[in-house]
Amino acid sequence: MENILEVNDLKVSFNTFAGEVQAVRGVNFHVKKGETLAIVGESGSGKSVTTQSIMRLIPMPPGEIKGGEILFEGTDLVKKSDKQMEKVRGKDIAMIFQDPMTSLNPTMKIGRQIMESMIKHRKIAKTDAKKRAIELLDLVGIPKPEQRVDQYPHEFSGGMRQRAMIAVALASDPKLLIADEPTTALDVTIQAQILELLKDIQKKTNTSIIFITHDLGVVANVADRVAVMYGGKIVETGSVDEVFYNPQHPYTWGLLASMPSLDAEEGELQAIPGSPPDLTNPPKGDAFAARNSYAMKVDFEMEPPMFKVSDTHYAATWLLHEDAPKVEPPAVVRKRIEHFKEKAGER
């Protein structure tokens, strides 16, 4: 499959009074046509900054793309002018935001907001655009779309607004959809509906999706591949099965261990001690070393490169170096993976 997006060694910083915050410190990943890449990480890990850089939504200043390239269908988005970016944004790449309350325009009818990008980018006549808007509302599962198209956002419930926003994003048939925590503000039942909807749309339109979240359950549901971010870097990447059933980086272990599982018997949750690193002054070695009970001396001195686990699975931890002692993931994680495998056998 061809890559629709390739991000190479992306570095993004913010200049603040406290100094330069290195929010993204050399990130590499790609997205293939029709697949979903989930980016997982905590707040401050750089996941949103990465995707906002792709859309060039980072306010500059204080933000600055310090280096690297973002190749979208082979052309570098970093080099594009603002004017040129306007032709990409909302047309080839569209974004769904976390909070549908603040990202829809409250003074504009839903229909107009959907039609906006069609009229601008596709030069479609107004009447045709409205017809298409109704189709889109229908596609995202909004009942009575002919009436809804003329309503304002405040007349929609939270879940319905999120659906409307997906309709806005889909209006110009984007090749890449970036969903930044699209379900975090929603209830579980609505979340499940929205996730099903996104997968369904992907099947129909073969859109590529970058899905940002911190919920590992959601990742397991939507992703084909996963990138785990920590301290402005990707620390582990692989297919969803590889990352969940054969995790390599201690941070990934920590994330898995700090989530309660619904059906496995368990004792105490294993919280990751401490807090994320200060990126104005990023640590010298592995950014996770200070919170990592498996950390070795080298972790505090040198940054680990990406070690290859399989053709698709990489992790940046010195534990994978041939001279490193053989370490097993924590018992909680091991037990849980065994439990998952048992259950999979039963199915």
Place this chain on the structure above:
Amino acid sequence: MANNQEVLVDIKNLKQHFGRGSHKVKAVDGLNFQIYRGETFGLVGESGCGKSTTGRTIIRLYDATDGEVLFDGENVHGKKSKADLKKFNRKMQMIFQDPYASLNPRMTVSDIIAEGIDIHGLSKDKKERKERVVELLETVGLNREHANRYPHEFSGGQRQRIGIARALAVDPDFIIADEPISALDVSIQAQVVNLLKELQEEKNLTYLFIAHDLSMVKYISDRIGVMYFGKLVEVASSDDLYRNAFHPYTKSLMSAIPHPDPDYERNRKRVTYDLQEHLREMDGEEPEWREVSPGHWVSCTKKEFEAYQQQLQTQ
């Protein structure tokens, strides 16, 4: 764990209605449940189901429209002198969802934590007050240097710890935690939940834990109540609820939780709850609160009740 079955909080037919006439919203509409001393009672439901209102009404941030909340045998609502209310406020405390909005930005951490101590006159002099604040900070995993700082100098997880220290300052018996972790990162959530659990064991606290993240609720709670449109539809021990959910709404809620297991997710069957269809099935019969198995209560019709029991036997 609830090692004895002494009722600490008894909620009887609690109602909380807002507005009047055609604009009336029945946020909480006839709740009945008990919380035992030393246990954690989890309250779950979707946004707007009334779970936060329930918590706020129990602690009398709102005056109840109808019904009673008996705390240690005494009604929290109804006529009360200031002194009596003060007594209650000492025994019942609350931890809020938003660690950014629930701490006064113009007060130092030490003043925030000691506010309850001051109001209730729990310290003899300045020195004792200070010692108590330091002790509380250390209990929640912060340290003495933090006492003179302001909330903006802390991260979300640390702020939530300050909120917990404030609640603990007056030595309460009962803490209402209203979505205490939903604003925090995953790795920090586990820290705060573990802290709450430790404190419970140490101080024999009783919790009402309100949340919409069911996996966390299952982890921390002894018993769970599921709310739907202002009413409880099911109450059971947390293991029992996850193994044998009976009410169709509970089932739909369970089936919607994403598991961190890709293979499970690929094979997931989601059940949806259709209120209209359920009402048709009930055929006009008012559902009643029935005990399907010991300690497992479901709001159901007689026919449903029999079906649930049969379901239990065939297992």
